[in-house]
Amino acid sequence: xxNLDAELSPPEPPRLLVFWHRYKRNRAAxxxxxxxxxxVLMALTAGIVDPGDPLRRAGAPLTPPFVDMATPLGTxxxxxDVMSGIFYxxxxxxxxxxxxxxxxxxxxxxxxxxxGYFGGWVDDVLMRITEAFQTIPNFVLLLTLVAILGSxxxxxxxxxxxxxxTAPARMVRAEFMSLRSREFVDAARNLGVSNTSIIFRExxxxxxxxxxxxxxVIMALSILLESALAFLALGDPNYASxxxxxxxxxxxxxxxxxxxxxxxxxxVLTVLSFSxxxxxxxxxxxxxxxxx
Amino acid sequence: MKLPIPPILIYALRRLLQAVPVIILIMVGTxxxxxxxxGDTVDALVGDMGGADAAFIERLRVEYGLDQPxxxxxxxxxxxxxxFDFGWSFVYEQPVSTxxxxxxxxxxxxxxxxxxxxxxxxxxxxxxxxxxxxxxTDNLISTLGLVFYATPSFxxxxxxxxxxxxxxGWLPVGGIQTIAAFYKGWDHVVDVALHLIMPTAALSLIYxxxxxxxxxxxxxxxxxLDYVRTARAKGAGEMRLMIHHIMRNALLPVVxxxxxxxxxxxxxSVVVETIFTLPGLGQLAYQSVVQRDMNTLMGIIFLCSIxxxxxxxxxxxxxxxxxxxxxxx
Numbered sequence: 045x046x047n048l049d050a051e052l053s054p055p056e057p058p059r060l061l062v063f064w065h066r067y068k069r070n071r072a073a074x075x076x077x078x079x080x081x082x083x084v085l086m087a088l089t090a091g092i093v094d095p096g097d098p099l100r101r102a103g104a105p106l107t108p109p110f111v112d113m114a115t116p117l118g119t120x121x122x123x124x125d126v127m128s129g130i131f132y133x134x135x136x137x138x139x140x141x142x143x144x145x146x147x148x149x150x151x152x153x154x155x156x157x158x159x160g161y162f163g164g165w166v167d168d169v170l171m172r173i174t175e176a177f178q179t180i181p182n183f184v185l186l187l188t189l190v191a192i193l194g195s196x197x198x199x200x201x202x203x204x205x206x207x208x209x210t211a212p213a214r215m216v217r218a219e220f221m222s223l224r225s226r227e228f229v230d231a232a233r234n235l236g237v238s239n240t241s242i243i244f245r246e247x248x249x250x251x252x253x254x255x256x257x258x259x260x261v262i263m264a265l266s267i268l269l270e271s272a273l274a275f276l277a278l279g280d281p282n283y284a285s286x287x288x289x290x291x292x293x294x295x296x297x298x299x300x301x302x303x304x305x306x307x308x309x310x311x312v313l314t315v316l317s318f319s320x321x322x323x324x325x326x327x328x329x330x331x332x333x334x335x336x
Numbered sequence: 337m338k339l340p341i342p343p344i345l346i347y348a349l350r351r352l353l354q355a356v357p358v359i360i361l362i363m364v365g366t367x368x369x370x371x372x373x374x375g376d377t378v379d380a381l382v383g384d385m386g387g388a389d390a391a392f393i394e395r396l397r398v399e400y401g402l403d404q405p406x407x408x409x410x411x412x413x414x415x416x417x418x419x420f421d422f423g424w425s426f427v428y429e430q431p432v433s434t435x436x437x438x439x440x441x442x443x444x445x446x447x448x449x450x451x452x453x454x455x456x457x458x459x460x461x462x463x464x465x466x467x468x469x470x471x472x473t474d475n476l477i478s479t480l481g482l483v484f485y486a487t488p489s490f491x492x493x494x495x496x497x498x499x500x501x502x503x504x505g506w507l508p509v510g511g512i513q514t515i516a517a518f519y520k521g522w523d524h525v526v527d528v529a530l531h532l533i534m535p536t537a538a539l540s541l542i543y544x545x546x547x548x549x550x551x552x553x554x555x556x557x558x559x560x561l562d563y564v565r566t567a568r569a570k571g572a573g574e575m576r577l578m579i580h581h582i583m584r585n586a587l588l589p590v591v592x593x594x595x596x597x598x599x600x601x602x603x604x605s606v607v608v609e610t611i612f613t614l615p616g617l618g619q620l621a622y623q624s625v626v627q628r629d630m631n632t633l634m635g636i637i638f639l640c641s642i643x644x645x646x647x648x649x650x651x652x653x654x655x656x657x658x659x660x661x662x663x664x665x
Binding site: 182184191276278287290319 | 357358361362365369372373374482483485486487488489490491494495497498502596599600602603604606607610611618621622624625626628630633636637640641644645648
């Protein structure tokens with residue numbers, strides 16, 4: 045068997061590199077990655093690049109953009125710096141997006157895994173609960189949770205996670221149902237591996253890739269949910285938020301539309317970058333799936 | 337002897353039965369939320385009266401059954417919900433069900449217009465994009481879809497208000513009709529339609545993008561199937577191919593999504609109705625949160641859930657009609 049060596053000899057390039065090559069074939073995905081990097085950079089450098097407190101007066105109220113260099117994107121009706129709000133808002137949007145996504149995926153993974161792995165009555169009960177959550181309009185439930193828990197940023201994040209776990213739960217369940225009767229699971233079970241261990245160490249790693257791709261969708265939706273709450277003035281008043289800036293900009297829409305337009309563009313670009321990122325990841329992770 | 341029940345009826349009945357546990361769970365859920373919320377009915381009542389002495393409060397608690405064990409309270413609550421009795425709204429000084437019924441029509445109208453536009457325009461654009469795949473038309477439509485998807489409805493609403501109401505003065509800023517105009521007949525219809533243009537657009541564009549993307553993918557997939565090639569080989573024209581052969585199968589996933597997303601659209605009406613001051617359930621939900629009117633809020637949750645269940649039931653029937661492979665019995 046000499047040709048075995050021949051087949052093995054070219055060293056496989058590192059997986060990350062292969063992944064990157066596949067990813068960068070999609071130009072839109074690269075564009076998404078670029079915007080995403082900018083938003084992350086803004087979130088990290090808020091306070092360094094633009095030192096103003098976003099909630100404090102920085103100049104004369106309603107200074108238009110590109111007039112005063114101290115406030116390059118202008119000020120709102122209370123004289124707060126719009127650019128500073130954009131930077132700090134990026135931080136809050138990303139923070140809420142990431143944490144709410146983690147909460148949603150954690151709940152979804154547990155419910156979906158139990159339901160898909162055990163099947164039977166466990167599946168029935170958990171799926172009815174999932175359906176109940178899908179039936180209640182999620183934004184109404186979110187409003188209710190915020191009304192009950194209060195408008196602190198921790199509670200808002202948790203509430204967003206609580207209203208967005210159903211889709212990942214269904215995905216995890218489907219993956220588990222198709223994986224639970226495969227040989228490697230049978231083998232593990234015959235070796236006496238516990239159910240917990242099979243679920244989390246054997247099946248879950250195999251079920252994760254589609255969930256990771258879907259995380260970009262949940263993150264985009266979380267950011268939209270948070271900005272909608274903040275727009276309705278139900279967000280945490282102690283933090284600058286894009287949604288809240290648009291909500292406040294509504295009062296001066298007639299005279300100073302830039303107060304609403306600038307944070308609005310920030311939201312659109314951020315959410316857009318997540319969708320492009322998600323599509324790029326999907327193409328890179330499933331290269332066989334109908335290549336265009 | 338077997339009764340000759342049409343299979344579609346059995347299918348419908350089974351679907352309805354499946355919805356029962358979900359509705360019961362939602363009843364339990366709203367009860368839990370009410371219990372979690374600070375203050376109970378008696379607190380609201382006493383607050384409304386401006387205070388009362390302890391003995392009277394105690395008597396009220398007994399009267400409202402709040403001294404009973406939680407299980408008894410839950411059972412009574414569910415029995416009341418089942419008859420659409422949502423309790424008393426201390427903000428509107430009316431039974432909650434009356435308040436809700438006043439608002440239901442507006443929301444249903446908004447839902448109907450938004451979803452029909454999102455659905456028809458979405459599938460039309462999706463089909464066009466798929467037939468000219470990778471052309472300039474396709475790129476334009478797909479890019480528009482991505483941008484609509486990323487634009488929050490409240491931002492879109494404000495931009496439309498700025499353009500069409502502030503700058504151009506074409507459309508009214510809010511409300512469902514011109515107050516004090518007392519239009520009758522067709523004038524009234526036109527008036528309401530003018531008021532609904534912007535809310536409908538704001539609510540439908542994001543869902544339009546969903547349907548568009550799904551329809552494009554779906555038409556691309558179906559268009560490759562053998563039976564479509566056969567139809568093309570026997571000389572069917574592009575138009576007939578699309579409408580007669582591809583559309584029916586390509587629509588299936590879109591109809592599924594329509595059913596799945598209805599509750600999200602209903603949730604989205606909160607923001608849109610609040611911005612355009614449309615007197616519907618969404619605006620009521622927002623006001624109830626601000627005013628801490630828990631009974632009304634729970635009523636909205638329950639009523640919306642019922643609407644969602646009904647709509648899902650209807651889309652299931654539509655699905656069964658479209659896809660004759662589905663086992664009805």
